[in-house]
Amino acid sequence: MNLVSVGISHLxxxxxxxxxxxxxxxxxxxxxxxIKEQFYPECMLVSTCNRTxxxxxxxxxxxxxxxxxxxxxxxxxxxxAVRTDHFQEWKSDEAVEHxxxxxxxxxxxxxxxxQILNQVKEAFALARESHTLGPVMNxxxxxxxxxxxxxxxxxxxxEGAVSVSYAAVELAGKIFADLxxxxxxxxxAGETGELTLKHLLGKGIGQVFIANRTREKxxxxxxxxxxxxxxxxxxxxxxxxxxxxxxxxxxxTYVVLPEHVHKVMKQRSNNPLLIIDIAVPRNVDPxxxxxxxxxxxxxxxxxxxxxxxxxxxxxxxxxxxxxVQEELQEFLRWVGSLEVGPAxxxxxxxxxxxxxxxxxxxxxxxxxEDRELVDLVTRRILNKVLHxxxxxxxxxxxxxxEETMARVKALRDLFxxxxxxxxxxxx
Amino acid sequence: MRSTAFFHSFxxxxxxxxxxxxLRRKHAMEMKPLIDVLSIAMPILYALLVLAYGLVFxxxxxxxxxxxxxxxxxxxxxxxIYLGARTIAxxxxxxxxxxxxxxxxxASIAAAYLYIEWRTTSRNTGFFxxxxxxxxxxxxxxxxxxxxxxxxxxxxxxxxxxxxxxLLGYTAISLSAVYGFLYLMLYHEIxxxxxxxxxxxxPNLEMLEIMSHKSEVLGFISLTVAITIGLIxxxxxxxxxxxxxxxxxxxxxxxxxxxxxxxxxxxxxxxxRKMMVLTLIAFGFVFLSMxxxxxxxxxxxxxx
Numbered sequence: 001m002n003l004v005s006v007g008i009s010h011l012x013x014x015x016x017x018x019x020x021x022x023x024x025x026x027x028x029x030x031x032x033x034x035i036k037e038q039f040y041p042e043c044m045l046v047s048t049c050n051r052t053x054x055x056x057x058x059x060x061x062x063x064x065x066x067x068x069x070x071x072x073x074x075x076x077x078x079x080x081a082v083r084t085d086h087f088q089e090w091k092s093d094e095a096v097e098h099x100x101x102x103x104x105x106x107x108x109x110x111x112x113x114x115q116i117l118n119q120v121k122e123a124f125a126l127a128r129e130s131h132t133l134g135p136v137m138n139x140x141x142x143x144x145x146x147x148x149x150x151x152x153x154x155x156x157x158x159e160g161a162v163s164v165s166y167a168a169v170e171l172a173g174k175i176f177a178d179l180x181x182x183x184x185x186x187x188x189a190g191e192t193g194e195l196t197l198k199h200l201l202g203k204g205i206g207q208v209f210i211a212n213r214t215r216e217k218x219x220x221x222x223x224x225x226x227x228x229x230x231x232x233x234x235x236x237x238x239x240x241x242x243x244x245x246x247x248x249x250x251x252x253t254y255v256v257l258p259e260h261v262h263k264v265m266k267q268r269s270n271n272p273l274l275i276i277d278i279a280v281p282r283n284v285d286p287x288x289x290x291x292x293x294x295x296x297x298x299x300x301x302x303x304x305x306x307x308x309x310x311x312x313x314x315x316x317x318x319x320x321x322x323x324v325q326e327e328l329q330e331f332l333r334w335v336g337s338l339e340v341g342p343a344x345x346x347x348x349x350x351x352x353x354x355x356x357x358x359x360x361x362x363x364x365x366x367x368x369e370d371r372e373l374v375d376l377v378t379r380r381i382l383n384k385v386l387h388x389x390x391x392x393x394x395x396x397x398x399x400x401x402e403e404t405m406a407r408v409k410a411l412r413d414l415f416x417x418x419x420x421x422x423x424x425x426x427x
Numbered sequence: 428m429r430s431t432a433f434f435h436s437f438x439x440x441x442x443x444x445x446x447x448x449x450l451r452r453k454h455a456m457e458m459k460p461l462i463d464v465l466s467i468a469m470p471i472l473y474a475l476l477v478l479a480y481g482l483v484f485x486x487x488x489x490x491x492x493x494x495x496x497x498x499x500x501x502x503x504x505x506x507x508i509y510l511g512a513r514t515i516a517x518x519x520x521x522x523x524x525x526x527x528x529x530x531x532x533x534a535s536i537a538a539a540y541l542y543i544e545w546r547t548t549s550r551n552t553g554f555f556x557x558x559x560x561x562x563x564x565x566x567x568x569x570x571x572x573x574x575x576x577x578x579x580x581x582x583x584x585x586x587x588x589x590x591x592x593x594l595l596g597y598t599a600i601s602l603s604a605v606y607g608f609l610y611l612m613l614y615h616e617i618x619x620x621x622x623x624x625x626x627x628x629x630p631n632l633e634m635l636e637i638m639s640h641k642s643e644v645l646g647f648i649s650l651t652v653a654i655t656i657g658l659i660x661x662x663x664x665x666x667x668x669x670x671x672x673x674x675x676x677x678x679x680x681x682x683x684x685x686x687x688x689x690x691x692x693x694x695x696x697x698x699x700r701k702m703m704v705l706t707l708i709a710f711g712f713v714f715l716s717m718x719x720x721x722x723x724x725x726x727x728x729x730x731x
Contacts, residue, residue: 159627174617174626177633269696272632289618293699301620308622 003140004040005095006065006072006087007053010109013086020078023047025126031075032132038071039063042134044127044141046102048119050109055099057136065089096140096331100324103148105157112157112313117148139334147327155319160309165195167305168276168297169203172244175274175295183207184244187235187255189217192278193248197225200244209242211235213249236260240267245275247283255283261291278302336404343408344390346417348382355382458516459573465509470568472502473533473561480554484628495550499541499557506534517573522590525717529567535598536560543602543638551628556605566718583664589656596649597713599642600685604710606639607703614700636698639706647685654682677716684709 008021023031028045035043040056040063047053054068069087073079090098098107103120105112124141127133133141152158161167176182184205186197189212197208208227211234212218218229230238235255239245249255256275261284265273275296277284282298289296355378366374396404411417476498482491510531513521521527540556609629616626629635657675662668669675688705691697697705 171617173631174613175632177631177637270698270701271696272699292701295617297620304620305622 002058003055003092003095003136004058004063004065004068005053005055005090005098006069007046007051008082008086009051009053009088009107011107012088013082017082017086018050018052020081021047021052021072021076022049023052023076027075028123028126029130031072032127032130034075035068035071036130036132039068042137043132044123044137046120046123048116051102051107053102055095055137055140057134065091093328093332097324097328099140099144100147100327101321103144104151104320104324105148106317106320110162111310111317112159112162114152114158117145117152120148121145136335136338140331143327143331147324150327151320151323154323155316157313157316157320159316160305160312162306162309162313163195164278164299164302164306165192165199167302167309168196168246168278169199171276171295171297171305172200172274173203175272176243180204180206182243183209183241184246185209185211185230185235185238185242186221187211187232187245187247187283188213188249188279189221190248190250190279193246194221196246196276196278200246201225205244207242209238211238236264239273240264243271243273245273245284247275247277248279249283250279251283252281254285256288257285258287258291261288261294265291265294276302332405336408339408340393340404343411343417344386344393347389347411347415348386350415350417351382351386355379458512462509462512462516462573465505465512466568466571469506469509469530469533470561470565472505473537473557473564476502476537477554477557477561480550480557484551484554485624492550495553496544499537499544503534503537503541506530506537510534520587522586522594524571526567526569526571528590528594529563529717530571531594532597532601533560533564533567535594536563536601539598539602551630552605552609555609556602559601559605583660585656585660589653589660592649592656593653596646596653597717599646599649600710600713603639603642603646603706604713606635606642607706607710610635610639610703611700611707614703632699636703639703640692643685643706644689647682647689650678650682650685654678674716677712681709681712681716684712 008018010018013021023045028047032043032045035045035054035056041059043054043056045052045054052072054072056063056068066084069084069089072087073082073084076082099120101107103117105114105116108116124133124145127137128141161170172179172182179200182205184197184200184207186193186208189210197210201208208222208225209230210218210221210225210227211230211232212221213232215229215231221227222229239256239260245256247255261273261275265271270293272293272295275284275288275294277296277298280299284296284298286296286298288294359375359378363371363374393404393407396407476495479491479494479498482488483495510521513527521531537557537560540553540560543556544550544553609625610632612625613629613632613635616622617632630638684705688697688702688709692702
């Protein structure tokens with residue numbers, strides 16, 4: 001397997017280094033086209049906030065991975081910050097395994113990151129559009145995406161929110177059946193509050209209200225996210241009409257008190273109310289939590305949820321690794337089957353040319369009536385000699401035995417076969 | 428006058444033709460070994476079913492998850508054979524004693540669950556709902572006995588409607604209670620921020636409440652129909668009929684309890700935890716009515 005991968009990631013470089021190697025879509029198109037011309041006949045590039053990685057199939061001529069790395073650094077004009085030792089290199093089976101691990105999310109900074117699957121999918125799509133995928137990379141793409149989907153459907157690697165803002169949204173999904181029929185109120189304009197609102201909008205929340213001490217800031221947010229501005233003084237009343245409250249105001253005292261919540265709950269016929277208090281100091285008096293059908297969470301309780309989810313995801317890594325190994329063996333079996341057939345054919349052609357030459361050279365020594373028989377007998381000898389190794393190699397390839405590739409390589413090396421189907425003898 | 432005559436003739440229609448008692452005993456003797464085996468097998472089969480659903484819910488065992496659907500279908504078929512065998516052997520459908528009703532209820536709950544699973548593709552409430560079916564089947568198998576001779580009034584078509592409505596009502600109420608129970612468990616986990624299996628596997632609170640409420644409405648309507656038919660039919664059939672029979676009073680109290688709960692939800696917007704607690708209390712009364720009152724206190728409305 002002549003797959004090579006070089007890449008920079010959060011494991012080898014800090015963000016200020018990684019960001020220099022990030023490629024836009026247009027840069028990705030240009031880069032893969034150049035890489036195809038200069039280094040690998042089949043290739044693709046993945047570039048995310050945490051990694052930039054190149055996967056390529058070597059052609060007839062071997063490529064020094066260092067040269068490819070230098071090309072990438074030069075392409076991004078990042079030589080002043082990025083060094084070649086910021087990059088890692090994987091070859092052959094290891095490169096395939098690495099790609100499978102990446103797409104599964106177990107190599108991500110946030111274990112089980114769901115975005116990486118889409119990012120790899122986009123990278124493959126872009127390479128295909130740029131005509132840099134060949135048969136092997138195409139098959140690798142299908143298998144890689146299959147691995148990504150399998151690990152997410154068969155393990156819990158992507159389950160549970162791993163950010164405070166997303167944990168809040170996940171909670172909302174566990175309380176309410178249909179978020180499009182619910183409304184939310186954002187009090188304050190903190191970063192996490194905005195992010196939570198963004199996630200809620202992503203989940204299709206019905207209505208959005210925004211209240212802030214500085215009305216202009218609230219208006220700016222409604223321009224960004226849509227929704228309606230609510231006067232900060234009327235926040236307690238506004239809670240009556242919403243199902244989810246996200247509080248992130250910078251305030252030394254509580255903005256929402258239990259008596260407010262009590263009153264509001266009566267007015268709203270005891271409809272469930274989710275309050276996400278991500279402000280420090282807290283905006284909502286924690287005593288409100290005791291009120292029936294009120295679900296109040298502060299930053300600590302949400303962080304606790306996130307920590308537990310991260311631990312649970314980590315405990316799923318062995319299951320993911322087992323899927324990766326299973327799919328890796330399957331893929332290598334396929335690659336093996338690709339290489340066994342041509343190798344056997346080349347071996348047969350070589351022996352046949354030798355037989356033919358020797359028969360031609362010596363045929364005059366036989367009586368004319370025996371010459372046909374000589375040809376037939378030598379052919380039979382050749383076929384019998386070839387039968388066992390050809391059968392064993394095919395069988396091993398079908399069974400996916402690891403030593404098959406080594407045997408094919410040995411055969412190629414010993415008899416001097418090249419990738420273009422010619423041997424050193426010119427056959 | 429004509430409609431009254433029709434109604435009276437309707438009340439007299441037998442549910443099954445009354446056959447010769449000698450022939451009935453012969454049928455019973457022939458089918459008894461099968462009935463006895465199935466009577467013991469049914470709780471074991473339901474236990475296996477609950478185990479399969481439990482293994483998936485608590486341990487995520489893949490083998491069990493593949494087994495669930497075929498197992499529930501097979502068990503329902505076997506249950507059908509069991510009920511059919513009882514009907515043929517004793518020449519009456521299994522609706523004449525509380526234990527016969529309980530095995531019908533178990534089958535009815537399992538069938539209702541299979542329908543829910545098919546419609547929602549959610550298998551995560553199966554363990555809890557089917558546990559209830561298992562409990563009913565255990566009680567039934569322990570207490571059930573052969574009734575080769577039953578009073579003539581138990582052959583009435585009206586009894587069939589009465590029992591079918593009551594059965595549907597009790598099934599729906601049982602489901603409502605299970606959903607209520609699941610709601611309270613999930614509510615507790617969400618409130619206490621101790622997110623575990625219940626949090627991860629169950630549908631959201633609002634969905635559980637909707638399912639509980641819908642089951643409750645269906646149960647209430649069915650019970651209303653069952654009670655209405657009963658009130659028309661019972662005084663005609665039983666000479667010792669009394670409106671003060673403990674079972675009638677108990678059933679009426681349950682009906683009133685559900686009526687109050689549903690009206691309060693509609694009028695005062697009662698919902699969430701409070702409604703779910705009420706649902707469980709009401710189900711407690713239903714269970715009490717089906718067991719203690721039916722078995723030990725009722726004078727005429729008990730056929731065991």
